Amino acid sequence: MIDSAGIAFRISMMIDKKLLIVGGLFLVLAAVWKFSLAPRWTQRLPPGWAWRANYIGISATPDPASGRFPADNTTATYQRSTRIVSDAGRPHLVKAEDTFTIRDLNTGKITWEYITKAMADPATGVHLEPDVKDQVLVFPRHAEKKTYRLRSNYLKGVPLAYQGEEDIGGLMTYVYGYQGRGEYTESYLGTAQYPGVQIAAGQEVRCADDQFSFKVWVEPLSGEILKMDESCLSGDYIYDIAGGQQLAAVLRWGGTTAGDDVLIRCDQVRADRRRLLWFDLYLPTSAALMGMMLLGWAGVSRWFSGRRG
Numbered sequence: 675m676i677d678s679a680g681i682a683f684r685i686s687m688m689i690d691k692k693l694l695i696v697g698g699l700f701l702v703l704a705a706v707w708k709f710s711l712a713p714r715w716t717q718r719l720p721p722g723w724a725w726r727a728n729y730i731g732i733s734a735t736p737d738p739a740s741g742r743f744p745a746d747n748t749t750a751t752y753q754r755s756t757r758i759v760s761d762a763g764r765p766h767l768v769k770a771e772d773t774f775t776i777r778d779l780n781t782g783k784i785t786w787e788y789i790t791k792a793m794a795d796p797a798t799g800v801h802l803e804p805d806v807k808d809q810v811l812v813f814p815r816h817a818e819k820k821t822y823r824l825r826s827n828y829l830k831g832v833p834l835a836y837q838g839e840e841d842i843g844g845l846m847t848y849v850y851g852y853q854g855r856g857e858y859t860e861s862y863l864g865t866a867q868y869p870g871v872q873i874a875a876g877q878e879v880r881c882a883d884d885q886f887s888f889k890v891w892v893e894p895l896s897g898e899i900l901k902m903d904e905s906c907l908s909g910d911y912i913y914d915i916a917g918g919q920q921l922a923a924v925l926r927w928g929g930t931t932a933g934d935d936v937l938i939r940c941d942q943v944r945a946d947r948r949r950l951l952w953f954d955l956y957l958p959t960s961a962a963l964m965g966m967m968l969l970g971w972a973g974v975s976r977w978f979s980g981r982r983g
Contacts, residue, residue, distance in 0.1 A: 731929025
């Protein structure tokens with residue numbers, strides 16, 4: 675006589691064993707995805723990464739005769755771009771180039787330009803040069819409500835303090851800002867397109883009356899900047915470092931990203947957020963849940979089989 679109950683029990687045990695194996699594999703997959711694959715696919719500076727901003731601001735250069743700033747400002751275009759120029763050191767480091775250009779809107783003439791290069795950790799966006807390792811080239815993924823020291827183009831480790839949250843184009847952002855001393859002598863030394871200004875030894879260029887202001891709106895998950903406001907409305911001057919005397923006016927300037935540029939950035943960051951959420955959260959979480967469900971199913975099945983036995 676065929677022992678149908680015994681056969682059914684053995685089949686049930688075989689199914690439970692397979693469920694345990696598959697459930698365990700799903701949990702392993704979730705762990706490998708989360709801690710090995712996701713970090714590679716969600717690097718702060720992935721291959722081909724670039725950031726650009728084009729916006730309208732103001733600028734004023736001193737009158738050649740009087741050496742003073744005019745009463746009125748001229749409208750200027752601000753163009754900022756940061757891009758990866760070398761992946762040779764990946765995954766340990768990448769080289770980035772940061773270009774910032776201000777042009778007179780009417781004449782197209784460059785009134786100021788500065789280009790810098792930096793080595794950064796592609797996973798975090800932190801600088802790798804020994805003397806600036808505590809400073810960031812870009813805000814990290816999962817930005818926190820704390821102060822970051824930003825070293826980017828003319829900014830030399832400026833401490834940007836967390837100031838609150840604000841909605842930009844339907845995206846929640848963290849606002850970071852700084853107002854105070856702004857010294858950026860090197861940015862006035864000139865480029866191939868900008869002649870720069872003459873700065874003697876023992877002199878520096880800084881914002882008058884410590885009125886330099888810099889503010890950014892950052893989407894915290896991606897670490898991407900959506901909006902930026904920067905200015906020295908009191909004017910940059912050449913100063914004697916030892917005595918502190920104001921020697922010559924250089925440039926009065928200020929700009930804020932707005933309009934189409936902010937809308938374009940919002941669309942780009944939304945797409946980046948979706949990709950990050952899928953790779954870093956949704957897919958590994960789904961795999962882990964599936965694994966736990968299969969293990970739970972196998973456990974319950976074994977419990978009922980034991981009861982029937």
